[in-house]
Amino acid sequence: MGATAREEPGSGAPSCPQNPQGIFSLPTALASNARSQCCESSGRQGEEGASSSQGEDASQVMQDELLNDKLDKLLPFLLQKYQKKEQVTMEEILRVMDPGYRAYLPLIFRLLCKCMYLTFGIDMREVAAPGHTYELVPILGLTYNGILDNEVQISAKADLLILILSTIIIKGNSLSEGDLRDLLSNRQELGEREYVIEDPWKFITEDLVREGYLVYQQVPNSDPVCYEFLWGPRAHAETTQMKVLTHMFSLDRTDLRSYPHVCKQPPRKKNDKLRARKGKDE
Template sequence: MGSSQGSQHRKGSRQDMEDQNPSEEMIWPQTLRHMFLNDRLYKLVPFLLRKYQKKEQVTMEEMLHIVDRDYREHFPVIFRDFCECMCAGFGIDVKEVDAPGHAYELVPLLGLTYKGLLNDDSESFLQISVLIVILTVIFIKGNTASEEEIAEVLRMRKILAQRDNIAIGEPWKFITVDLVRERYLEYQQIPNSYPDRYEFLWGPRAHAETSKMKLLEHLARLHRRDPKSYPILYDEAWREEQDRVRAPELGSWSPWSWSFPKLHQ
């Protein structure tokens, strides 16, 4: 046998769901497809991700300083689309907290910190944009995803990159080395496979920082659907939430404690 019967049965039962599994189009929502089309907004992404990791607020003035001076007049309209892209691509809500001062908080919708993944390379944020997608694929495939299934996700991302003329570095190294090193993913041989085949699972850090319910709610929110419209996935996510209530300590990893400084009155 190429893999364990239990794993095949679990995956097969999900593939039999009618209108339950998010489609490929849902995994790569339309807003995310246009995330990097605008060069002026493209410059904002690494800037905001660093603000996010430092748990700092950001002002409209700071953002306008990043974009081209001759583009400022049109920025407020484009900025709304950009916020949708930050939500879709990174699970970050850009929320205004001081209208007169035009100050914003970067609120974690999924809890993912991306700590250790964003470096001085300005292109690194392009790679971490696949993390949510990979975790989602693992969830809907039955809590494991084969190399072939993840490669298909990368193939879709590569097509997007080619169309949008953006580079994504070495995605396979990023997934099998960087995400494994940072414990977002586990990468292991499929039992009894010959020739050797490998699969991915959520790592302990993914379990600590986010949850199946958060991912499902995020996916449903992007497509204006109720999470319960995916009953099998919802039931599994709900059971995980109940387990978390009974056993809140999930290993040594723990999410950030998010507390933003109050604005001066």
């Protein structure tokens, strides 16, 4: 069945459940990983009223590992549904995660909604209550086609893309190569090992550039020569700067007015594209 997914103005709050707080607060938490923050919420839920006994601690660790394992299976499945513009049913979700874990379905589904929103900017909305059918609504508008197709580290890669697009805006529509390397270094220090991309520089300079999400070019008239990153034509086509910033700041309840230079700057889509073409011609 084809989905009726539609792009929503702004990010808004996901219909299920409310946004967890403490994500992407600039400048420090901006380097944190949305997936790791999402998965930490499962641990916090299990800590409520928990005993300090070693037996229960071990049980909590096993539950967290189980939840992470099921999320690792479900996120690629839902992303494929989103890219094909298909709806998804609760029955399909249960089949992917294993019917033997039906008792965990309510908890896993809540975490799944959070992770889809935090990591990909996609809202899961119920469209047929009796049949438990959901549409995958693009909040950011990013399709991720071509960069997440192999199902390897898709959460970390999507998170890194949004991080870079956001930082480019904050930095005045361009991000120096040195600043990006510093950002990646801070991200590796803050993130958990399993959520760090094996070769982030290759992913950025090859995959994201090839797919048109980023432009990587020499800074015009720079001496000594230096390089910068800009939004690519595909990023401009799929989303807007305000949508990316609104989504990012809403996760931490940060007021956009805290960054007046971002709010006041005029749209620069055409200027950025001309600048990118000029850099390639030089």
